[in-house]
Amino acid sequence: MNPWTRALREGLVTGSIASVASTIVLALAGRRENGHAAAPVNAVSHWFWDRESLDVDEPTARHTLTGYLVHHGASVFWGTLHARAWGLHERNKRPLPAVAGCVAASAVACFVDYNLTPRRLTPGFEHRLSRRSMALVYAGFGAGLLLGTQLLRRRAAPASRPTRAARTPPPTRAN
Numbered sequence: 001m002n003p004w005t006r007a008l009r010e011g012l013v014t015g016s017i018a019s020v021a022s023t024i025v026l027a028l029a030g031r032r033e034n035g036h037a038a039a040p041v042n043a044v045s046h047w048f049w050d051r052e053s054l055d056v057d058e059p060t061a062r063h064t065l066t067g068y069l070v071h072h073g074a075s076v077f078w079g080t081l082h083a084r085a086w087g088l089h090e091r092n093k094r095p096l097p098a099v100a101g102c103v104a105a106s107a108v109a110c111f112v113d114y115n116l117t118p119r120r121l122t123p124g125f126e127h128r129l130s131r132r133s134m135a136l137v138y139a140g141f142g143a144g145l146l147l148g149t150q151l152l153r154r155r156a157a158p159a160s161r162p163t164r165a166a167r168t169p170p171p172t173r174a175n
Contacts, residue, residue, distance in 0.1 A: 007084035013152055014087070015079025018144030019072040025140035026071075026125055029133035040125035040137075041067040047121060054127045071123070075141065078109045082145055093153040098146055106142030110134075 027037035034040075036057035044067035046053040056063045086092050086101035113123055126134055 003088060004084060006088055007080050010083035010087055010148075010152060011076055011078075011080025013079075014083060014145045014148030015076030016072070017148035017151075018079055018141045019068075019075035021144030021147070022075065022137050022141040023068060023071060025133075025137045026129075029129050029136060033130060033133060034128055038064045040128040041071065043067065043124035043128045044071050046124040046127075053124065067124070074123070075144075078105060078141075079145060079148070081105070087149055093149055095150070098149050098153075102142045102145040102149065105145055106138045109141065110138045 023041060026040045030040040031037040034057065038059040039057045042056040042060070042063035043054050045063045047070050048066055049063065053063050053067070082101065082105035086105070087098075091097060092101055114126070125137065129137070
């Protein structure tokens with residue numbers, strides 16, 4: 001299979017899990033810091049609705065759904081890049097290398113989001129959350145990548161491991 005096709009398949013899984021994990025952190029931080037769980041998710045929709053999105057606290061289809069879809073798409077994008085750069089090598093899916101790869105992917109995503117991306121295309125939740133909470137969001141993203149990577153590793157493991165019957169020699173008969 002083409003490496004990019006494999007990376008996209010893996011990125012859909014790992015990026016989706018990372019999206020959900022980081023959205024949970026976004027919502028918890030939003031509730032703690034703003035009194036509204038949807039506020040930081042709404043802010044992501046500034047890609048489409050500009051500054052209006054940065055002030056919406058309550059959940060709405062226009063802002064919350066759009067914000068989540070943008071966040072989810074970006075998470076799958078980063079999950080795919082992580083898979084292509086790191087995750088397609090089976091040795092990198094072992095726990096310690098997997099942690100290192102997920103931390104690196106999360107750090108690169110954060111750096112690109114806030115240092116290389118035009119302001120109009122930043123995540124937006126930086127307008128509603130403290131730096132500490134933003135760091136937790138990216139940690140949640142990395143944890144989601146890690147969880148997805150390990151789930152895929154476990155799912156693939158039975159096919160690559162011999163069964164117990166294949167490992168155990170048949171009993172010998174005594175004459």
